[in-house]
Amino acid sequence: MIEVALRHAYRDVAVEAAFRTPARVLALFGDSGAGKTTVLNAIAGLLTPSAGRIVLDGTVLFDHDAGICLPVARRQIGYVFQDGRLFPHLSVRANLLYGARARGRDGADFDRIVDLLDLGALLARMPAQLSGGERQRVAIGRALLSAPRILLLDEPLTGLHREARDQVLDHLVRLKLELGLAMLLVSHQPAEAIALADEVVLMQSGAVLDQLPIDRFAQRQLGR
């Protein structure tokens, strides 16, 4: 269960968003500038909203009025950035194990995650030797191995060519089915949201327009 109510103003852009959902996979959907990434960054703790409250599975991550703001490193969220952000000086294996080591875990899920994401042949490579799709799969694996309570995905397929996009999306669907992990996907592509999410929060110009189950979202997209 994720519960978000926040207000954030940065320069002349204001975002005001409130939603709560028990859905395992939620998509934040909207055009660029809708405030989706701002919401994601607020959940991750990468920015501090000017007001509001964020609760994840009963844990208060942020509560402006109560003066609570958990540090990023302690929020136990996995963040997959649009540009992957693999550490260029570390091999794929070391990248994958980075979060597990930082959180003092032994990486027991390593083989399973490597298998699920088909990363076995890439482990010894350096990030510069990977294709865009491979890089994103490693970034997803790295986030997963830090044992997050939720995986935040910030347009993880943007910038990939069609084949790589389909491949990464297939892997995400596989993760959803096999791991049952909570995910929050930021996207402006209806097909991505429909393939992965259970519920969609529609955003526009910094505000929430609507929140609807995925089948209704799909119908609406078809009706366009």
Added chain:
Amino acid sequence: MLTPDEAAALALSLRVAAISVIVSLPFALALAWLLSRKRVPGRALIEALLFLPLTLPPVVTGYALLVLFGRNGAIGQWLAAAGIVFAFRWTGAVLAAAVMGFPLLVLSIRVAFDNLDRRLERAAETLGAGAWRRFFTIVLPLSSGGILAGCVLAFARAFGEFGATISFVSNIPGETRTLPIAIYELMSVPGGEAGVQRLTVVAFVVALAATLIAALLGGALWRRRADD
């Protein structure tokens, strides 16, 4: 071939320069980090003080060190009570060399820190890495080119140190007579010219090697950034 005295001066210079860099590196890293990442009150004053050794006449820096760290100096008398003496000792030559090389070291490291892609640190943060882990696993390795270049420049500066050293620790053979001081000494004695020429060649080779290494390290850094 160098005479035993000349070889001793060269060995002392190399040792003093190397130790001065090793000792000042942790302080330089900390200060560069503060200047690069933190809002420090009085930043302009700190930066002005930092660059003072580059702008002051070295003799003045040496005299200031003597006033501060001499046996009866403001800090020196306390250190002397604890058995630590700088004045007229090779350790004093290390201190003088460290002070003179410090601005170059901090400047190089700070540029490396400033040029680092901070988004990588943010990514490490989301993976649960605290500040120290991020520093040692992301910041240091990715800034290593700039840090090494700074070390080489500071080493070269320390190797050539003359003014502050001679005014702080004088010219004691085997203790504080570094290579530049030995050259100065040989220039003032009859028949010393051959020795001056030998040591000049040595100084030339060391300085050229150092600047070449620094340039190569800096170049590698630029190429890596261009690849990103």
